[in-house]
Amino acid sequence: MDSSTTLTRIKLLLKMNEFLDIVLNRVSEELQTKPLSADITELLKLLSKPHVKSLLSVHDTVAQKSYDPELPPLPDNIDDDEDSVKIIRLVKNKEPLGATIKKDEKTGAITIARIMKGGAADRSGLIHVGDELKEVNGIPVEGKKPEDIIQILSQSEGAITFKVVPGPETEGLSNEHKMYVKVLFDYDPEEDKAIPCKEAGMAFKKGDVLRVMSQEDATWWQAKIEGGANPRAGLIPSKHFQERRFALRQQTSNTQPQKVSRKPSGLRRSFRLSKRGKKTNKSMYECKKSEQYDTADVPTYEEVAPYCRAHGAKHRLVVLVGPTGVGLNELKRKLLISDPQHFSVTIPHTSRVKRNQESDGVEYHFISKHLFEADIHNNKFIEYGEYKGSYYGTSLDSIRSVIAKNKVCLLDVQPHSLKHLRTAEFKPYVVFVKPPSIERLRETRKNAQMISWKGDKDSSKPLTDEDFQEMISAAQLMENQSSHLFDLVIVNDELASAFSELRQALRKVETETHWVPVSWTHS
Template sequence: MKRPKGRVQRVLQTSQQKEGLELSALLTNPHLQALMQAHDIVAVQELTEESVTQYLGETVKLVRLQKARDTPLGATVRNDLDNVVVSRVVKGGAAERSGLLSEGDEILEINGIPIRGKHVNEVHDLLQEMHGTLTFLLIPTSHNKPAPHRQTVMHVRAYFDYDPSDDPFVPCRELGLSFQKGDILHVISQDDPNWWQAYRDGDEDNQPLAGLIPGKSFQQQRESLKKTIPDRSQEQQGKIWCSKKSKKLRRKNTSTLNRNTDHDDILTYEEMSLYHQPANRKRPIALIGPANSGYDDLRRRLLSIEPEKFAVAVPHTTRNPRIHERNGREYHFVSRSAFETDLAAGKFIESGEYEKNLYGTSMDSVRHVVNSGRICLLCLHTRSLQVLRSSNLKPFVVFIAPPSQERLRTLLATDGKTLKLEELKVVIEKAREMEVNYSHFFDATIVNFDPDQAFQELRRLVDKLDTEPHWGCHIRNCTSFF
């Protein structure tokens, strides 16, 4: 559509009909002419960004993209025989924002340079030197472009460290997203099951381009094969603008990694959700640590200072009550058969036997404290954590770690405890073992170097639950790890 001029304008101006005069006045109105001029500018700009024509007998598409210096376009390519094909368009990149590149498009030229027959590494080197306006000549994919849809974002906590610069399999090192164990990742695309697209929590505003992270199954398979596959980190690395390795190498690696798909016991990611603690339903606080680390002392101190705010779950036992004990206050006194029935029904968080009597902490006892509006304080064995987290109680788990061996000796001596060197080493080693095997359950860690400082830090964490939302296990998958 262009502004009226020439013969059409003259015909309207000489028209004697009422409608012709009205149309002539309308089309010569300054406001409408400005609108049509803006339309013409946009139409010309769109024509320069994308056009379809013929090239060597092929229907091709000519597109123009803007590439900032030292910034990837946000796409990966692969070699298909002599062809270079777009294999992925990453969310948030220039390629995705333009809507002009699609998965499956074959790249024929970039700024007039023929691409067919080049290895993806050569394409990488070529694109790395280019910036500004890039003109792509493409053979559009024959597959229908799917209608855009809003994918559900999945939030996960990572249980391993990842550095794309050390990963020979990542489709694009420039697009790889590094993260550390414990980081929260927002997964926005799982279209490729091997390489998810994600943002690290807190980086969304500063990093508009999504990063690539290993998908669940792919990472589980790699972890299980680490001891059987030799280190290939020094092999030829795929330079990518972004690109994939050669088709031959990729096929070989894929077939190897798919030999065994039963890796559910390998922790990679756990689905999380952001939880806002209701004012009348406080999260239980579970204190974990080795004996003599001070976790039980911290619990007693909280209970003594604010008994109206903190409480303990009344445990169950099969022993007979003593003279001063009352049922439901010190213990819930039950028969052995009733205890064993509840135990078989999975009603206990943890249980054990001492001097032929059974003892245990039930889910209902914890819920009773929670429903009263108080904070339930628990000191649990690490093996009980998964049971507690599989409930809907949303516990906040704090690991109380011992300080150095010499500092630990000093602290225990202050309390009148004297431990031998071997016993001190056992405390330190037990703490290390807990961290290795159970740190994925910990929401926070406090090193008990100074009891007063440790207490204040614990209070700060507890108060923070009332004022800030926290990432917690997504209840649907509390015992299922990605």
């Protein structure tokens, strides 16, 4: 018999459900009756190695399905009249059990408060909310605090035996609506004194998308991070509970003395680019809408759904937000130059008199002051202001006009205007452009000039450290108050790299799936 026939027999023997000693004995006996060729000698040597023996041992164990842990025997001290008592055994590894308990202050009973979706208890299907806990691993829980029982469970591994009295059955919970939410604040259960069980809590960061698995508890939802590796849900504060806590904190902070700013309302400089890409007009006007954060909009959770722009569908509005001098206009200009057939900007409205070299609908839409005021009254402007007795503003219709031409409309606005643009019609993608450190501003903006107005004349002056600090402070205020509305944050340290980052992100907006408010997908 040649060595190939021998190897075939070995393969067949390995596939049989026989113990290691039988396999080795038969193989060794057969090989030893043959002339000790180099191949057979090498094979005998391999079979004697500990690694091969271990591999064959594992094979036999799996083949016999004998890998279940050995459970302890059922307790023999169960009273005959305890018909309603359940004895439950769960095999627990290092993961949490996935259940929380509470103590009834009146009766002292320890009951299951909640079952975490996807946890060990939930996967077993044996423990339910409302079950009364009597013993854990033979240890009575009567008179113990929930913390003592949690300590027992956390230190237990392998098989855990529970003695419980079934609670009232609940029906219909499995059909509960599942939803996805984008979180608008950071959360760490270790820092939350109100959470019933820190070990069951789930930390998350602003911008994460969560799948809410259960809203059975009005105060504490169960959720898991979408796309995360952990299949077990964790506790998070419910929307109502978090809003209530935020309101209480606001009330407390409002009772503290506030620093009053004596500086007049911020003035916004707006440059509009002509189709030739040159600066044609500049205007500085005072925005009539308050820049203070609307405390009625509490940033907690926003229900979202996946959205991908269909081929041929209207483009999403692209909104740039940032402090004066950070480079919004430079980024818009580079986008326009890069693809003028794809990107465009709005044409503003004004009530001032048209100059000789100007054309209606090119530099501005020129309308009367009476008509401008009527449009203000009818909420036709997303932003407007007054400068030297004339109105200037950006209308909603001017945005629609660009989008109707199958172009991407580029718009920069003050943060307070974002909530008016966040509609299913525009589906805005909001980019916050923030400045780098003051040291980098000194390096990169040393030749920059700021335009100032004095009477009917305008002049320019170099940017100072005071201008840089004001830019940084304004950016911090915007980020603190409105960051929950931003889809992307870009630090404009160097214009070319900032533009490259922005351009790449806008390509993804047009081709990839993004999470957007669920109301935007119902239109």
